[in-house]
Amino acid sequence: MDVNDVPQEGNCTLGTHRKALYAKDAAGKMVIVPSCGSEVDETVTMQAVQRMQALTDAAKARVLAGQSAPLEYWMCERRMDVALLSQVSGIWQWRIRRHFNPQRFAKLSPRLLARYAEALGLTPEQLQARP
Amino acid sequence: MNTLVTSFKHRHAAHCESGAAANLLTHHGATLSEAMAFGLSSALSFAYLPIIKITGFPLIAYRMPPKFILRGMRKPFQARFRFQTFRTPEAGMQRLDELLIQGQVVGLQTSVFWLPYFPEDMRFHFNAHNLLVYGKDGDDYLISDPVTDLPQRCAGADLQRARFAKGALAPKGLLYFLEGLGRTEVAAQAIQKAIKKTVRIMLGPIPFVGVRGMRMLANKVAKLDTSEYSLNYVGHIVRMQEEIGTGGAGFRFIYAAFLQEAAQITGLNELALLSERLNQIGDGWREFALKAARMIRGREPFEPRTLADMLRLQAQSETEFFRALKVAVA
Numbered sequence: 177m178d179v180n181d182v183p184q185e186g187n188c189t190l191g192t193h194r195k196a197l198y199a200k201d202a203a204g205k206m207v208i209v210p211s212c213g214s215e216v217d218e219t220v221t222m223q224a225v226q227r228m229q230a231l232t233d234a235a236k237a238r239v240l241a242g243q244s245a246p247l248e249y250w251m252c253e254r255r256m257d258v259a260l261l262s263q264v265s266g267i268w269q270w271r272i273r274r275h276f277n278p279q280r281f282a283k284l285s286p287r288l289l290a291r292y293a294e295a296l297g298l299t300p301e302q303l304q305a306r307p
Numbered sequence: 308m309n310t311l312v313t314s315f316k317h318r319h320a321a322h323c324e325s326g327a328a329a330n331l332l333t334h335h336g337a338t339l340s341e342a343m344a345f346g347l348s349s350a351l352s353f354a355y356l357p358i359i360k361i362t363g364f365p366l367i368a369y370r371m372p373p374k375f376i377l378r379g380m381r382k383p384f385q386a387r388f389r390f391q392t393f394r395t396p397e398a399g400m401q402r403l404d405e406l407l408i409q410g411q412v413v414g415l416q417t418s419v420f421w422l423p424y425f426p427e428d429m430r431f432h433f434n435a436h437n438l439l440v441y442g443k444d445g446d447d448y449l450i451s452d453p454v455t456d457l458p459q460r461c462a463g464a465d466l467q468r469a470r471f472a473k474g475a476l477a478p479k480g481l482l483y484f485l486e487g488l489g490r491t492e493v494a495a496q497a498i499q500k501a502i503k504k505t506v507r508i509m510l511g512p513i514p515f516v517g518v519r520g521m522r523m524l525a526n527k528v529a530k531l532d533t534s535e536y537s538l539n540y541v542g543h544i545v546r547m548q549e550e551i552g553t554g555g556a557g558f559r560f561i562y563a564a565f566l567q568e569a570a571q572i573t574g575l576n577e578l579a580l581l582s583e584r585l586n587q588i589g590d591g592w593r594e595f596a597l598k599a600a601r602m603i604r605g606r607e608p609f610e611p612r613t614l615a616d617m618l619r620l621q622a623q624s625e626t627e628f629f630r631a632l633k634v635a636v637a
Binding site for chain 1: 319320321341342360362363420421426427428429430431432454455456468472473474475538539542543545546549556557560561563564567582583586589590593596597599600603604
């Protein structure tokens, strides 16, 4: 990559950050050039962000319709899936899926609620509130 | 509590671990660029690991696993690293404070998701990020994050969460610091050894590592249909390549920079020519990313086979490149 080819199109996902890229300067030496990001990066990051946003929205709709528990919404909101939440909280995946049932979730013991809240970086009250 | 290591200098780097290693060793008096740290530890690689899932997609890494670069610094510099993990977050934070008071620059492994200074859209659950702490101001830690152009600050509670995040590659509060260096210059012999190791990894016999891994991924891509899932799959490959600490094209360019430096130190001019060649291979990876992004945006029809062919071409050029590299350092 040539120094002049370093993408500077701007990438909204980077915010004010800049990435360091290596490129060849006029003398043929590889140097670090700060980049504002490229459209390519933006496309794929936004694709991933939007996919997670869509999952979160779907979970929210289910919670509001009474088909799921706020736990599922918060899991998606924190960009986790059941496998990851299981690893973080130490609760088996099938148990987590069971706890997506609103009736079961409402009867959850304070201890379990605290474990979920801790894993998701929330207070137990936040976790129980409707999204 | 206020403490600051005034002599420490932050340098912007392309990759977190090589940047952290280079900045830490430089602080202790070594002459070392990020590219040299990356090359000297034989960090360049390729691995396609369908069994390990990241947000539901396979792990595709363009470098060796975390901590590989730091460990790779031990021999060439006779570096005496201390690595420590902790059972409780309190103990981990206390030890960090102690070391800062002693005037140490401390390296940490953290999660990206819980670091507040990271841009919102870049915060994913990735646990093998590296950064250096060089001071504390009140409750804020002063952080030199190699991938940001300026030093950062982070509140103690957030940093604690990031250090003790759980899941795949959980850091368990890992901190590291240098007790001393045996030597401060890079030896030509160490460079040749490192290059040979990289060649061995890239051309090795394991089917999912090195150029064989690229071919395996290409075969997988060729079999994709044109569903939404496939588009996300391709997006994921590019994201692993360009955006996350797994870096694809970027790492080829870092290695090219390393080969240039290596040519100077070893006096092998062939390496400078090979650096130019690797530069072109890196451009090939960027073209692949661009093509994929255009397909995702719908500017071009989505043809997985075209992408697979581009991957095979990359595998072919890298095979030839590493064979030439093998001859150059033999």
